[in-house]
Amino acid sequence: MRIAYDAAPLMRPKTGVGYYTSNLLEALMAYEDNLAFDLFALTRSANTLEVPTGDRIRLRHLRIPARVAVTAWEIIRFPRGERLVGNADVVHGTNFWVPPLKRRNGVVTIHDLTFLLYPEMVTPQVRRYRWIVPKVLERCSIVITPAETIRQQVASELGFPADRIVVTPEGVRDRFATAQRDRELERSLGIAGEYVLFAGTIEPRKNVERMVRAFASMDHNDLTLVIAGPPGWGGFDLPALVRELGIEERVVISGYTPDGELGALMAGALAFLFPSIYEGFGLPPLEAMAAGVPVVAGRAGPLPEVLGDAPIWCDPLEVDSIAAAIEVAVSDSEVREMAITQGRQRASQFTWESTAEATLAAYRLVAGA
Numbered sequence: 001m002r003i004a005y006d007a008a009p010l011m012r013p014k015t016g017v018g019y020y021t022s023n024l025l026e027a028l029m030a031y032e033d034n035l036a037f038d039l040f041a042l043t044r045s046a047n048t049l050e051v052p053t054g055d056r057i058r059l060r061h062l063r064i065p066a067r068v069a070v071t072a073w074e075i076i077r078f079p080r081g082e083r084l085v086g087n088a089d090v091v092h093g094t095n096f097w098v099p100p101l102k103r104r105n106g107v108v109t110i111h112d113l114t115f116l117l118y119p120e121m122v123t124p125q126v127r128r129y130r131w132i133v134p135k136v137l138e139r140c141s142i143v144i145t146p147a148e149t150i151r152q153q154v155a156s157e158l159g160f161p162a163d164r165i166v167v168t169p170e171g172v173r174d175r176f177a178t179a180q181r182d183r184e185l186e187r188s189l190g191i192a193g194e195y196v197l198f199a200g201t202i203e204p205r206k207n208v209e210r211m212v213r214a215f216a217s218m219d220h221n222d223l224t225l226v227i228a229g230p231p232g233w234g235g236f237d238l239p240a241l242v243r244e245l246g247i248e249e250r251v252v253i254s255g256y257t258p259d260g261e262l263g264a265l266m267a268g269a270l271a272f273l274f275p276s277i278y279e280g281f282g283l284p285p286l287e288a289m290a291a292g293v294p295v296v297a298g299r300a301g302p303l304p305e306v307l308g309d310a311p312i313w314c315d316p317l318e319v320d321s322i323a324a325a326i327e328v329a330v331s332d333s334e335v336r337e338m339a340i341t342q343g344r345q346r347a348s349q350f351t352w353e354s355t356a357e358a359t360l361a362a363y364r365l366v367a368g369a
Helices: 016-031 068-078 129-138 149-157 183-187 208-216 238-244 257-269 283-290 303-307 319-331 333-347 352-367
Strands: 002-006 036-044 057-062 090-091 108-109 140-145 164-168 196-198 224-228 251-255 271-274 295-298 311-312
Touching: 002 016, 016 036, 016 208, 016 283, 016 352, 036 068, 057 129, 068 129, 108 129, 108 352, 129 140, 129 149, 140 149, 140 352, 164 352, 183 257, 196 208, 196 257, 196 319, 208 224, 208 238, 208 319, 224 257, 238 251, 257 283, 271 283, 271 319, 283 295, 283 303, 283 333, 295 303, 295 319, 311 319, 319 333
Parallel strands: 002 036, 002 090, 036 057, 090 108, 108 140, 140 164, 196 224, 196 271, 224 251, 271 295, 295 311
Antiparallel strands: none
8 A cells, every 4th residue: 555644744843743743654664564655745844864764665845835835735726736645545644734636535634623722822824724624624535633532523623524533542652661860961951959841842722831830839949840842932931931930040941852852851850741721632741651750731632531540630721720730749659659650551551553553444444445
């Protein structure tokens, strides 16, 4: 079976969608020897270092801005998408989009519906999905979502038939289960002593401002908050807030953190903080659970479905609730031990092999194989 597979997320610094695209491709190739991939990408980036090569892979790369090309393509509907994706059995859009196709052999991954449910929490570029995604669904036989919660939202909000939406939960890589604390890394980042960790892009739905205010309200002068993630958007000046709250000495903003370093930071943290307002899945807290770290999570979106009973839950819209959950996570030894045990058990249920198996089943439905 030949799969056209959107590899553009592999050509940018990897965050959620990039890790999904990379890990799924690797797992699919390991799972099924008879799969061949025509990787396609619309992006100005020339960085192909993270794009795999081999006898089973070809790359079709148009170095043009995706936002311009996608908008124009949706309006003009010419040329046909096969000019980009080739003559594939299945066309998998890993990031909300597939081009116009001659036949309805598209599969698209809808990671979340932030653009529809929380438009104030996305950029104007992402808000375009409100009119682009319905057009994409018209040429797709199957929609993939990472969680049942998102499957139900796609069916109810976008009117796509529920029986053609396949849930493929994401997986946890072994490197997080075996991650070790790296004190030299901590020193290089300016981390002294015990710390709690947040990892993610600094954007509105990640709820970083309330998290920082919650941390500042706590009576733990010996505890550091580490914020690991690239700057996003939304007009939120994180360093200014830290200065305003007078906690410069207790906050480390490390910026974008490579995968290997992130695992070490997770392994050394007293707790992992993830008070997100809305997610499509919630892989970072699962990875933290695999590393044996208690997780504080916002009870929102699919996080209860994905994380089960393992986290210490908070109301992500209430600063006091976030602070109380962090306090329990760092101070209550009994709750900590339970969270660690249940977290490891929960994380062990999610593998990229299972993700590949479910995704391949979706491909076969489309290809008629």
